[in-house]
Each structure stands twice: as structure tokens, then as C-alpha cells.
Amino acid sequence: MYKELFSDDVGSFFRSPVREIFKKVDLNSIYSFAGGYPSAETFPLESIRQTMSEVIDKYGGKAFQYGATQGVMELREAVAERYSVPVDRVQITSSSQQGIDVCARVLVNPGDVILTSSPSYLGALQSFCSYRAEIVGVPHCDDIEKYKDAYVAAIAKAETSGSKVKFLYMIPDFQNPSGESLTLEERKMLVGLAEEYGFLIVEDSPYRELRYEGEHIPTMYSLAPDRVIHLGSFSKIFAPGFRLGWAIAHPDILDKIYVCKQSLDLCPPIFDQYVAAEFLKSGRLDENLAKSVTLYKGKRDLLLSLLEEYMPQGVSWTHPQGGLFLFLTMPEGFDAVAFYDKALSAGVAYVAGEFFHPDRSGKNTMRLNFSFMSPEKIIAGIKLLAELLADGLGLE
């Protein structure tokens, strides 16, 4: 009945298979490696309760009034200080998903090219598709010359076909879904390409502070502050329920995002921003983050040792130094989408890897999350999944 009334963009919308899973099953009733959920035990409830009460005392009605579109100054300042950037380069976003989406909105016309890793974050692919961008995924390659060549070829192909490369979307630290990070050399190479060919880089950085081993690698933003839009999020270092993130970028870019955001939602949630600002400034966030890092490191170590012990021959996986995910590769011919119903009815959920590949390759891969479940459930879940895979391999 409404078909002829919908916009052309609607034809390019696609549903998140992850969110569709969540509509169908109660995550707590199964072994779920599917979501990107933090563990609820990392949310410091009593500390939040106290901070909320302090915010009401300190700000009164102001905490529940309309606020500035750029975000409340207290939070912008706290973010600017934490990441050593000028405050006029900080825009608070109503979730880091909004950060991604608004970048696409202000940069992309239908047909424009967005470069990204393959696999890449599903929510970003959804957003880019919804603006009818042409998404070109470039698989990672350990040989940096070949890796560079692959990007150069993708850029050349876009130029030949008359399309414009607007930006490269990257999660350089503990990528979703693979869990892998870019080396400093790779970051420099990609920033160099952006400079050379005149496109921007959207650096999505929700997991950066969840590092369990090794040294921090400089952000792409720090390598080229006028070429990179850096996106951050409170979801993994504090709590996703606040729906708060930030964008750090050149003021000329932020200005467009600011005007766009006026008509998107006027301003981010005010009270939540004051709570996040108090958490940052008081050191409570860092205190809590340290606990999360310890907890997640334990879960990652557990998952790696379980995979080693239980997975059948022919299955390999990434070894993330941080973040929430690792990526499993089954032998060629395995179909993780086809296998999914069997797994779910046995009581274990994952996300099939092909959903993260712009060209829908990677059919023999899956993403496993290790932050959400308790160690007991991780153990039982991996045993079950390994059993099902041993059973299913070669039979699908």
C-alpha cells in the first residue's frame, strides 16, 4: 500500500542479521557468541546511582533541559582532555553508530565509493548501503606492498568508472569482526593513500581502550588530524545504554556534522552526558575500565585455550590483543549461514562471517564474541559448538 511512497534509499536498506537474531531469541537462554554486548557485570551500578544523584544535585533542572547540539561543554572538555585534542574538535554523538551514519550522510552521494576492510563492521555497512554508496572491501594482507597495491587497485577502479572515493572506513584496533589490529606501518600507508588521493579516513575506535597485551599503536587521527575523523564510544568502556559517543575532526568537517545533527535529533541526551562527564572527570571510568580489561582478558584467554582444546582439525582463528571478538575460519565449502539454524536449535549462536563481507564472501567464517557470557557459559558453549562443527564439517 505504501510502496510508491517510500524513498529510493529504502530500497537499499538491509536488516542487521544480528539484531534479527536478538528479536527471535532471549540471549540469556542460549550460549550466545553472537552480539557485541559488553558483560553487564562491568556496569558499575552503585557508582552510577551515586553519580546520577550527584548530577541532579550539581546541575538541577539543567540536566533535563535541552542542550547544545555539539554536546554539553563538560563532556566535550572531558573527552578533549582525555584524548589531548582541542575542544572545538569534539562533537558528542548520540551513539557512535550515529557518528558513522552522520559521516556517510555529510560525505556520500549515491554511487560514491567507500573503501573499507573486508570483513568490516556490519552496522557501518548497513549505514553506507542505506545511502546507496558503493562499498569496496579490501581484504587484509600481511605483505604491506601487496596490501597497498590492493587499495591502489580499488581506487584506480573507482576512478576509471567515474566514481569518487569519499572515505576509507577503518577500525584499526581490535577490529569488529576479526579482532585484528593494523600495524603502525599499515596505518601510515593508508593515511598516505588518503593524502595522495584526497579522500578522508573515518577511524572507528570503540575497542581501542580494551587492550589485553602489547603496546598501544598511534591512532590514524594522530598521524593526520586534518584527514581523519576519529569516532569514539562510551559503549564498551562505560555502558552502551547511554548511547553516547564522540567524533573528533577538523572544525570544518564538524561544522557540517553539527548542522546535520540539528535536524537529526537537536542534541544528545543531556542527563546521560553529565553522568558520563562526571564519570570521566572523577576517574571512576578509568577505575571501572581497568576491571573490565582484566575481566575480558581472562575471557579471551579462556576462549583461546578452549578453541585450542576442542575445535576440530581444519578450523583456525585470530588471536586478538584486545576488543570483544575473534574470527573463526572453517575449511572451504563450509557455509556458516546454512549451519546457523542447526546451531541455534542446539542452543548456540554466532554471527556468520559473510554478513561482514561487502561482497558476501567469507561464507566459511564466523564471529565469536567473548565479552558477554560468563566463563561457565563460554566453556559449555564452545564445547557444544565444537561438537556441532565436528559433526557438520564435510556434511554441509
Next chain:
Amino acid sequence: MYKELFSDDVGSFFRSPVREIFKKVDLNSIYSFAGGYPSAETFPLESIRQTMSEVIDKYGGKAFQYGATQGVMELREAVAERYSVPVDRVQITSSSQQGIDVCARVLVNPGDVILTSSPSYLGALQSFCSYRAEIVGVPHCDDIEKYKDAYVAAIAKAETSGSKVKFLYMIPDFQNPSGESLTLEERKMLVGLAEEYGFLIVEDSPYRELRYEGEHIPTMYSLAPDRVIHLGSFSKIFAPGFRLGWAIAHPDILDKIYVCKQSLDLCPPIFDQYVAAEFLKSGRLDENLAKSVTLYKGKRDLLLSLLEEYMPQGVSWTHPQGGLFLFLTMPEGFDAVAFYDKALSAGVAYVAGEFFHPDRSGKNTMRLNFSFMSPEKIIAGIKLLAELLADGLGLE
């Protein structure tokens, strides 16, 4: 430096003059009739503090986790019950501004026609412009036949030029900026046109429950539930700082909004939704709303009597039965934009009426808000404004 990278939409963005005012002046340091801010004294701080604590006790970590894109079920159910609609027709939005914007996103291609009243809500005009819609404003006319003819002519003109009318955007109750409401007959007429010509109606209803006299008039949604998208907001009946609203519509329309919202921001703020749900279900919201209605009625009455007493000859104004605004009309030739700097430097702010007119007519009009300031400031502010106007009229 970035110019060639921005999307075509960016060329149609325009800044909210209201938000620009707020960037320049501290609202509390002047007499501000400019914003659409509720009075901070209507925010029930102690009741909010208590409810927040209850939500933490009741939901624990769930209140800070990711949640369903449609909104948390408790809030959807509370909204569905309050407005007597099925819960599958309720989508929670991250502010009612997002409700407006997402309607444009899923319905409008560049060049499509959106019909609206003239004047109309500025934030809606911003959003519609940003999608490069052709906005056609139709002034109100007390003669319903002529009023209908004006709409029919606008539709015919769109059709002749090959454009498609996608929807009519209306605030039928205590409109922003005029404060006026549509009669039942007018609502029926407009719904009839939508049925006849096959477009939708976006009924924006943030002020409906702030009625100070007279009887409620049926919503346009109630007249044609499959033809109307009804948008509601917690901003004026609870507090804007939560950034929560809702859309009520046919499930086929909500489904597109739902998928779009996945990539816009995944889900509305979770904790805030639980707080709003508890407020609704416990009756605290209605209790508080009743106090707001009494407070605002007093302020409206005060403003009307002050205008009567102090405004110079040749100035007229609307008599709203509810809401937050009334609209002032000065003699032809007066320019409220040009007058604005003088008023602001004397210490009084308003919003020039032309910003609300899609064709930038209405140069001799201005919007006055009466909810935000204390009675003392309303009195001093109107005396000052009346003096300035008496001074300025005929001199501009």
C-alpha cells in the same frame, strides 16, 4: 579543503537561527521569548532521582545494556496503553525530532513535495530541506472551502510539474510557531485530501497534552490510522533532556523506520526509556503534567494580558488554547529580522517569524514563547519589547 568531499545534501543544510541564538547568549542573562524550552521548574527532580534508583534496583545491568531498536517493551507498552493503540504500532524514537527526520528519510527523494502549514516548525523545515525536498507551505484560512482550495491548488501544481507529494506535515494542536489548532472539520478535510491524492500525513503532536482551555479535538491519526504517522514527545510533558519520543503508525511504515533506525543509532537510550516507562506507569507523569498545565496556563494568561496592556496599536497576536507559543503580527513593512539585533542588545530575544515560513514571507511576525521564563521576567520582558516596538514601528 573538504568542499569537494561533501555530499549534495550538505548544500541544502541550513542552520537553526534559534540554536544560533543560544550559542551566542546565555538565556538566563536576558529576557528570552526565543526558545521552545519548558520551564525547568516543571522537572520533578526528586521524583526523577527516586525513579532512577528504582530502575537500577528493578532492571540492574539490563538498564545500561544495548536494547531493542523499536524501544524497550515496557515503554512501548506504556505508550500503546496511554494512546490506545496496538503495541506493534509504536516505535520509540531518540527524540521526536528524530521522528520527523526519519519520516523524511524513508519517504522523500530530492525534488519530492512535502506540504505543510505556513508558518511551520523550523526543525522540520531544516530536516526536509536537508533531504532536498520541495517544501510547499499553505497559509491557514478560516474559510474551510478556500483553505481546501489552497491545498488542492498546491497538489495540482506539484502534479503538473511532475513532482510527487509524499506527505503533509502538520502540528494540529497548538502549533509551533502560531499556537493555533486545526478544527475537527479542517482535520477531516486534510485527511480526506490525503486519502484522495494518496499521500501520507505526518502529525507532529508534542504539545497536545498541554491544553489550558476547551475540549480535546480528535487526532488526525484517529481519523485515519493507516494514513497518518503520529509523532509524540516526552520533551514537553516530562523533560527534553531524555531525548525521547515515539512514532505511531501502520506496521508496514514502522518497519522501514525500524530498519533505518538500526543504522542511525541502533536503539534509543535504554536507561532513559526505563525511567520514562516507570514515570508513565506509576502515574507520576500525569501528576507532574497537571502541575505543568496549571503553571503554563498562568503564564499564557499573563502574557495575553500584558500584550493587551502594553503593545502599541497595529500589533496583533494569536490566542492559543494550549502549548508554549503565541505569534505576534506587526504592521506590514516591519522587519523582525532587522529589528532583532536592536532587541537583543536591549536584552530581549524572540524568533523572527520569517524563519518559520517556507517561502520566507511573514517578515512582520515573531514567535513568543511563554513557558520558559518566570512571570517576573515575562512582565519585564514584554514591557521592554513593547517599548522597543513602539519606538521602532514605522522607523525600520
